Amino acid sequence: MKILNQLLFTGLLIFGISLQSSFAQTEGAEKPIFKISGKITEKGSEDPIPYAAVALLEAESGKSIAGAVADFEGEFIITNFGSGKYQVVVSLMGYESFNTPVLTISDSNPSINIGTLSLTSDAVALQEVTVMGQRDLIEEKVDRTIYNAENDKTLLGGDATDVMRRVPMLSVDMDGNVSMRGSSNILVLINGKQSAIVATNVSEALKQIPAEEIKAIEVITSPSAKYDAEGTGGVINIVTKKNNLQGATLNINSSAGIRGSNLGLNASLKQGKMGWTLGGFGRSGYNILGFFENNQLVTNADGSTLNIIQNADTRSNMLFGRYNLGWDYDIDKYNFLTASVSFGVRNMRNNQDDLFTETFAEEVLVSSLLRDVNVNNLSNNVDVNFNYTKTYEKPMKEFSISSLYSQNNQTNDFINSLYNGTFDDIVSRIKNNNLGRNQEFTVQLDYVLPIGSGKDKILEYGAKNILRRAQSDFSYFEAEGADGEFVEVDNPTLSNEFNYDQNVTAAYTSYTTNFLKNYSLKAGLRYEYTSINADFKTAESETEIPSYGLFVPSLNLSRKLANGNMLKAAYNRRVQRPFLNFLNPNVNAANPQQISQGNPLLDPELTDNYELAYSTFTKGMTLNFTTYFRNTTGSIQPVRTVLEDDIIFTTYENIGYEKAYGVSIFSNINLSGKFSLNGSIDTYYARLNNGLEDPLYAASNEGFVVSGRLFANYSLPKNWQLQAFGFARGRQVQLQGFGGGFGMYSLNINKQFNERRGSIGFGAENFFTSVFTIKNELQTPTIMQQSTIGMRNMNFKINFNYRIGKLSMEPSRRKKRGVTNDDIKEGGDSNGGANMNNN
Structure with missing residues (x-):
């Protein structure tokens, strides 16, 4: 908590400096600005x-x-x-x-x-x-906050998860799950598009994007009607590096450390009207060691209690790769074509060694069990984009057609090996195979029409259709001994095939205008109609899920004040549809004491967002205050019950509500042309209630959640640069307990050479902390659980980057458009249950 206290102190210091500056300006009002x-x-x-x-x-x-x-x-x-x-x-x-x-x-x-x-x-x-x-690392725009990741040298050798941890209003836990101002229901786009890999699992998709490929992260807390209605927390757009260059080039970047390494090669060729890009990278992780401890107290129906204690050592290895081929062609001055094909692979293997489980009844040892658990999470994906854009002689007038086909194949298997009473030999094994596939085909039309001769009135409208099919083929097998043959379990609950078809048709209109000199208004309305068919292979009839239509309004109002200050107010409604992680009926029993299963009958949840923000600039300082209220109904929440043999079973229901009252303070200070400092504090008060009346299952919780970050950059002589970063998040309020807080920090020094064609640097992460520990707590009328997760995350790395080739700049003539999908609520693991990676 030292890091968190320091960040809180820094935030208060920044706030005090701002107030002092404001008072000073007031006292000296007679002086001209x-x-x-x-x-x-x-x-x-x-x-x-x-x-x-x-x-x-x-x-x-x-x-x-x-x-x-x-x-x-x-x-x-x-x-x-x-x-x-x-x-x-x-x-x-x-x-x-x-x-x-x-x-x-x-x-x-x-x-x-x-x-x-x-x-x-x-x-x-x-x-x-x-x-x-020196370009600002963080920029405040009328409708978004932009983090210029390309200027952050501490990110070399990292991935998109590392970038997200530095962005104001975003929080990333130790598993890579991203939330915006406390909400994990967010729309994540890559260059304005969403692929199936992001739809399946956002946290894993982010690990496949190297930090060196990211130009900026855009955080849009109040999206307009142009964006899909999904994502209750807002929109995150990851902007990768693009160019409008003539010539040919090859860029090599690599990093090697004690926990992971990466190698990337990117080439581009632009001659006249046609351009090609070819890129690829690989990233490996190793020596990722840790442990977990779990203590749960279960109360049975007869009032008796059992105390179950678990502990294990954990180790993980991972290998990621992503490859892409892009093409663009300027037909003429007003017509443009772009296309791209990308392939990705992700192999992650997690092991729990010596999972030791002891069960006590009234402090008397009832049983002792020893297991080994091996989990393989493997996937590959392909995305194909084709886009046509037509511009006109009239500035800002544009028509575009975008299409996307995306497929993600995922394998999530585990083998659970149980030892005999003397812990010498394996007596039996259980295997779960879960093959998943997510396919999407999207067509989108957008039209931008300036009204009148100026650029202060713009009408936008468009339509979109998404055809999506998700499949989950799951089965359980049992085997005797260490070498016995696996035999499939004949039980449709454990072995079945689930198909989920979803069709979303949408239309929107949005109007932007400037009025009364300093005011801007952007208002829009979106309508979406969703139809769903779901069925099991062995079921006698289809699972009935009704179709539904939704109107989604949005309103953004801003006023420019003196000296570049700005005041913004916004309202929007968002919808979050559940997808495979919540719907998947596969039973996840990697840890036999805590099993989970998705619910195919979930409905979407609705959220109303209200926001008020103020930005000011004074004496080299940028200061932003934002206050917001978020109300979610039909909230998708976990429901935990106790089964036979004292097993905790988790599934999901549309129950209750979530309310969040928050304040975010962010500041960027340029102390000189060489030194800059920025930091932020985000805090919100959360109230959660599942709406159930039965005292055995009713749950509610409330409390404050605080997080903060601090970034410093110093430019040294002779092309040396020093950067430091720290992040901390306090205890997180959950419906049935609390998630533990944690902190991270890093330091990087970088040297450019050969006329800045190349750079070499050294980075250190968490160098004073050999082991991170996170303590989580779960409380229900029948369950009391305390768990501790440990991770050895200290890392030292060497970074190298070099560019071969000579390019010249061609002025950009248009803004490329693309498909923007987001139809899912992320959560749990890929089997539809709670995150069991460390349990």
Whole structure:
């Protein structure tokens, strides 16, 4: 908890500095506020250029005084300087630098809007371009928060899970499960698209994306009607690195450490109107050792109690790979085609060695059992995209057709070996084979129409259809001894085939307008109709699941205040459909004392989100306050009961509600051109109730959940860079207990060489903590369980990156579109039960 306390102290310090700055400004209100603003566009197309570096130099000495980074609309504001004569210099890779004439700032002329600055494309070698200033790691936009992962060198050798841990408003547990402001029901997109691999298991999909391939993470807490209605917590869009380059290049990146290694190769070729990309990487994990301890007290119907104690050593090995081939073609000035094919594999093998179970009745030992458990979680996936985009002479007018076919094949098997009474020989074995397949075919149409001659009124509408089929073929086998032949169990509950077909048809319209000079409004309405068919192979009749339609409204309102400050208010309704992880009827008995099973009859859950946010900028500091309320009805919650032999059985039901009242504070401080510091504190008060009246099963819980993060970056001379990161999350409130808190930290030093073509660095993670321990607690009227999970997560690594080839920049002419699917509520494991990886 030291890390959490330090983060809380840092957050309070940031808040105090902000208040002090605000009071200082109030006391000195008679002093003018000096400001220079403007907008950056591309010469010829007049499209806005985002993320350009803007530096303010003293006219006489050329010394850098202040700076800024253009936002997504190309607009910038420079503050934090005094009166004098200055020049504004704009720089961006692939464009010629732009120098303004000398500007005079005085008490009588404190604010200047220099209007539109047009940059000219400059087709020079990338390594010859120097970008002035340091781009912000985190940016606040009107409707989203953007984490620029490409500027974070501590991520080298990591994956998307490591990136997510650094993003404000997001929390990632030790298993890689992501939540946004306390909700794990989120829409996860990759470049605006969702594939079947993400639909099957978000946490595992994130481990397949190397951090070096990620350009930015966009967090959208109040999505408009254009986005699918699913994802009660909001939308996360992972933006991978793209380019509009001419020529050929090959990039090699690798990392080797005591817990894992990776190797990536990425090539691109762009000649004229046609471009190709070919990429691939592999990532392995090893020496992932840990342990768990479990103590559960079960009360039987007759009032007697049993105390069951379990412990085991754990070890895991993993091997991930992903390969992609992309193609794009500029038919002419207004018509574009893009296509891509990607393949992925994931092999994870988890072992529980010497799973020792002792059962006590009234403090008398009843039995002692020893087991070995081997779990294989293997999958492969393929995604095929084809998109057509048509633009028009009128700026921002666009029509697009996007299609996606995606298939994910998953194998989740386990073998449970039971030893004899003397623990010398294996007396029997149980095997569960669970073959799963998730297929999707999606077609989407989008049309963007600016109204009038300006860009302040935009009408968007579109339609979409998703055909999805999920299959689960599961069976149980028994064998005698260590070498006996496995025989299938003749029981339709344990051996069966489940098919789940889902068709979602949607249409939306959204209208954006600016009014009263400083106000912006984005309102939309979406309608979705869902039909479902589900059946078991051995059942006499189909499982009846009714179709349903939903209206999903959204409203976003913002007001620009003085000095670039902004106030935002938003409301939206979200829906979360359950999918295979919750529906899968396969019985997961990897740990025989805690078995779980999905429920094919689950309905979707509905959530209403309300949000109010304020962003301010003062003396090199960006400060954002957000308060929100989230109300979920028909919440999908686990229901735990005690079966014969004192086994805890977990399934899922649409019961109860979840309410969350939260506050998020985030700040980014640029102390100098070389040192930056940012951090955030997220806290919410959760109230959960399953709505049941039977005292044996009724459950409710409430309490605060606090998390925080801190990131520091320092640029050293001679192309050296030092970065540090820390994250901590306190105890998490759950319906029937609490999830333990944990913290993580890392340090990285990096050196660029050969005109920044290559870099080499050294990283250390959790170097003062040999073992992480997380304590979880479960409480019901009949069950009391306390478990401790341990993980040896200390890691030291060497990072290397090198680019071969010479490229020149071609100005971007359009924004690529793609399919954006999200129809699932993630949770549990891939067998439909609670997470049993460490039980």
